[in-house]
Amino acid sequence: MQQQMMASGVSLGQIQQQLDTVANNMANVGTNGYKSRDAKFVDLLFQQIDNLNPADQDQTDTANRLTPNGIRSGSGVKVGDTSLDLSAGAIKETGNPLDLALTDAHQFFTVDGGGATAYTRDGAFNTQPDPGNANQLRLLTKSGAAVLDAGGRPMTIPAHYRDIRINQAGQINVTLNNGTTVNAGQLGIVTINRPQLLESSGNNQYALPNLATLGIGLNQVVQPAAGSVTQGSLENSNVDLTKEMADLINLQHNYQLNARSVTIGDQMAGLVNGLLR
Structure with missing residues (x-):
């Protein structure tokens, strides 16, 4: 539970960085010669959790499996790179x-x-x-x-x-x-x-x-x-306002989803603590 909340918390901070990048692009839509930036996300380290011994697994069940056995527990995401778009403005x-x-x-x-x-x-x-x-x-x-x-x-x-x-x-x-x-x-x-x-x-x-x-x-x-x-x-700015607005909406949804994940994790931890009393 704590690991899930930490992963969501880390992701929230990184989403905020990309929101800042999008906001900066939108603020400079009228700046002469301004070049927009685009932040890219990458996964942080993850842990492979295998609940079953491979010798005890049903081979018929795993023969056509496309994903690895077990569960991957991630640590969230981070902004890996902020690239500069040099395409010419009008x-x-x-x-x-x-x-x-x-x-x-x-x-x-x-x-x-x-x-x-x-x-x-x-x-x-x-x-x-x-x-x-x-x-x-x-x-x-x-x-x-x-x-x-x-x-x-x-x-x-x-x-x-x-x-x-x-x-x-x-x-x-x-x-x-x-x-x-x-x-x-x-x-x-x-x-x-x-x-x-x-x-x-x-x-x-x-x-x-x-x-x-x-x-x-x-x-x-x-x-x-x-x-x-x-x-x-x-030269005008090369900021595509339509793209930036779409990115802003997607980032807001991602932020809300991760914030909701932290809230639900906190509520579940509270339920567990109540049962142990």
Whole structure:
């Protein structure tokens, strides 16, 4: 009885984790470039209980049996993996020259993640005056992180520009008020070869773990990309709201079933204790 209640209790905690994952996906259905996550369950250890001696069993009864003899007493389930879905979201046109979308599903913009390189699919960029140079503007994300160029340096563009053009490769050409066109650099765009290593770091950004502890080199995971930039557009979230709602309903039913199992187990234990008095 206690083992059954423990298995259901363990499962309740893990179902709550998947509920949190589904809730996070639904909360970001309107977030630019957001990639949904999907939690997968795996069984914990189970115990094989054989009530009969195999020598005493009727062979005619077990000849066509498809399942093992005895009973398997499980320990519940856990969330084994939370995979990142990199399928591309729909592209929407905005007309803003600083709104950029990547059409290659495995490419990311590089941004400053607080001293380390972070990666994002959200191309809703903006400019702010550079405190160190009045003739330059800093290119920033919506959260204020610096957008990096192909060399890993914060990107700046000339101030008082008339027009800005960003080609498919991420090359930025700025037309000044006097009609002169200058090259302002190239956006840092990379391909992530092992996207499941990416960890959410907030502000719609991803970071990589310490690859040295995994025995993996950075060049095995991150490689410079030619770019697949579409100017004046943004990528929508790839969250399928219909699927998330169906998953939410199923998880609620599973949660209720396991909670009911704990309640029934407690009631049966109470009956047993009453009989022993």
